[in-house]
Amino acid sequence: MWIELYGYASALCAALIGIMLAVSRRKHPTFKIGSFLFVSISIWLLQLHLFTSGKLIHFPEFIFLHIPFAICTGPLFYLLIQSIFKIEYLWERSQWLHIVFVMILTLFFLPIAWIPTQDKLELFRKNVTVISPFFKSYILFFLSISYIIPGIYIAFSFRFLFNLKILSSAGKEKSIFVFYLILSVFALSKFVTFIGFLSEGFGFLKKVGAFGFSTGVFLIFILLARYPDFLDLLRRGIREIRRQQNRISSDQTVSTLEKIRNLFEVEKIYLDEDLSLKTLAYKLSLRPDQLSQVINDSYGKNFNRFLNNHRIREAIRILKDEPDLKIIHVAMRCGFNSKSSFNESFRRETGITPTEYLKKKSMES
Known part of the structure; x- marks a missing residue:
C-alpha cells in the first residue's frame, strides 16, 4: 500500500515541479520547456502507478490516455537538454517541428481516445474480441511508440549529454554531478519499466521501474525546493565549460x-x-x-x-x-x-x- 501511495505522491510532485517552473520569473526557455515536461511526466506517472497497482480498472475512461503524454516526454526532454547545454539557446523554427510532430501523432491517437469506456474495460481485461484485428494492431502501435519515441529522443540527446569535457567536470561541479546522478536514476528506471512491459515473466520489473522513476521525481522536487536556482547554476556551469572547450x-x-x-x-x-x-x-x-x-x-x-x-x-x-x-x-x-x-x-x-x-x-x- 505504501508503494502505491509513494507513486501517487511522486505524480503530485511532478505536477508541482511543473507549476514551480511555470511560475518562475526567469524567462529562459529551460523553465517553460521543463514545466510542460514535468506536467506530462505527472500524468504518465499517475497512470503507470494506477496500472501497476491494478487500480486503473476503477478508472476505465483513463485507459490509454497516458500515451500522448508519454510521447511528449521525448521531444520535451530533448528540447530541455538543448536549452541547458547550448551556449546560446534561442527558440527557433526548427524547435516547432518537434511540437508539430507530437500534435500530428496526437491527432492520429484520437480514435483510441474515443473507444467506448466499456470496450476499454474489456481490453484492460485482455478481451480483444471487442475490437477488430486492425484496431488491435493500431493500439499496439501507439503503445509501442510511447516507449520508442522517447527512447529515440533520448538517443538524440546523447551528443549533448556525453560531452567528455562536461562529464570529466562532474566530479568538480556539484550541480553537474547531481544532474547526471538524477538522469542515471531516470534512465535505469525507464529501462527496467520497459523490460517489465515486454517480458511477461518479469512483470515485477514494472513496479521496480515505477518506484525508481518516482524516486527520481522526489529527488528533483527536493532539489528545486531547496535550491530554486539549481537550473541556472547548472546552465552557467555547463555554458562556461563549453566556452572553455570551444575557445x-x-x-x-x-x-x-x-x-x-x-x-x-x-x-x-x-x-x-x-x-x-x-x-x-x-x-x-x-x-x-x-x-x-x-x-x-x-x-x-x-x-x-x-x-x-x-x-x-x-x-x-x-x-x-x-x-x-x-x-x-x-x-x-x-x-x-x-x-x-x-x-x-x-x-x-x-x-x-x-x-x-x-x-x-x-x-x-
Missing part, C-alpha cells in the same frame, strides 16, 4: 574582432533584417558558439544586444537628421522587421521610446 586562439580573436568592426562600422551589416548569429558566424568562418563567445568576452553582451545596440545608434542618427520620418520607416531602415520590436529595443537601450525621444529633442531645440 578560439587569441590571434583568431583579434582577427575576428577586426572583421566584426569592419562589417558593423563600415559596411553596416546590421541594417540587414535577416542578419543572425548563424549567418554572421558563417560569414566569419566560425561556429555560432565561437562567435557568441568572442562577442560576450569582448563587448560584455550577447549577440542580440550587440546587434540591437548598433541598430539603435543608427536609429538615433536618423531621428536627428530626419525628425519628420515615420517611426515605422526608421525601424525598417535600421533592420527591424516590426515597430513593436523597434520600440522595445529602443527603450532597452535608451530608457525611452522613439516617440518620447523625439518629443525630448523638440523641447530641447
Whole structure:
C-alpha cells in the first residue's frame, strides 16, 4: 500500500515541479520547456502507478490516455537538454517541428481516445474480441511508440549529454554531478519499466521501474525546493565549460574582432533584417558558439544586444537628421522587421521610446 501511495505522491510532485517552473520569473526557455515536461511526466506517472497497482480498472475512461503524454516526454526532454547545454539557446523554427510532430501523432491517437469506456474495460481485461484485428494492431502501435519515441529522443540527446569535457567536470561541479546522478536514476528506471512491459515473466520489473522513476521525481522536487536556482547554476556551469572547450586562439580573436568592426562600422551589416548569429558566424568562418563567445568576452553582451545596440545608434542618427520620418520607416531602415520590436529595443537601450525621444529633442531645440 505504501508503494502505491509513494507513486501517487511522486505524480503530485511532478505536477508541482511543473507549476514551480511555470511560475518562475526567469524567462529562459529551460523553465517553460521543463514545466510542460514535468506536467506530462505527472500524468504518465499517475497512470503507470494506477496500472501497476491494478487500480486503473476503477478508472476505465483513463485507459490509454497516458500515451500522448508519454510521447511528449521525448521531444520535451530533448528540447530541455538543448536549452541547458547550448551556449546560446534561442527558440527557433526548427524547435516547432518537434511540437508539430507530437500534435500530428496526437491527432492520429484520437480514435483510441474515443473507444467506448466499456470496450476499454474489456481490453484492460485482455478481451480483444471487442475490437477488430486492425484496431488491435493500431493500439499496439501507439503503445509501442510511447516507449520508442522517447527512447529515440533520448538517443538524440546523447551528443549533448556525453560531452567528455562536461562529464570529466562532474566530479568538480556539484550541480553537474547531481544532474547526471538524477538522469542515471531516470534512465535505469525507464529501462527496467520497459523490460517489465515486454517480458511477461518479469512483470515485477514494472513496479521496480515505477518506484525508481518516482524516486527520481522526489529527488528533483527536493532539489528545486531547496535550491530554486539549481537550473541556472547548472546552465552557467555547463555554458562556461563549453566556452572553455570551444575557445578560439587569441590571434583568431583579434582577427575576428577586426572583421566584426569592419562589417558593423563600415559596411553596416546590421541594417540587414535577416542578419543572425548563424549567418554572421558563417560569414566569419566560425561556429555560432565561437562567435557568441568572442562577442560576450569582448563587448560584455550577447549577440542580440550587440546587434540591437548598433541598430539603435543608427536609429538615433536618423531621428536627428530626419525628425519628420515615420517611426515605422526608421525601424525598417535600421533592420527591424516590426515597430513593436523597434520600440522595445529602443527603450532597452535608451530608457525611452522613439516617440518620447523625439518629443525630448523638440523641447530641447
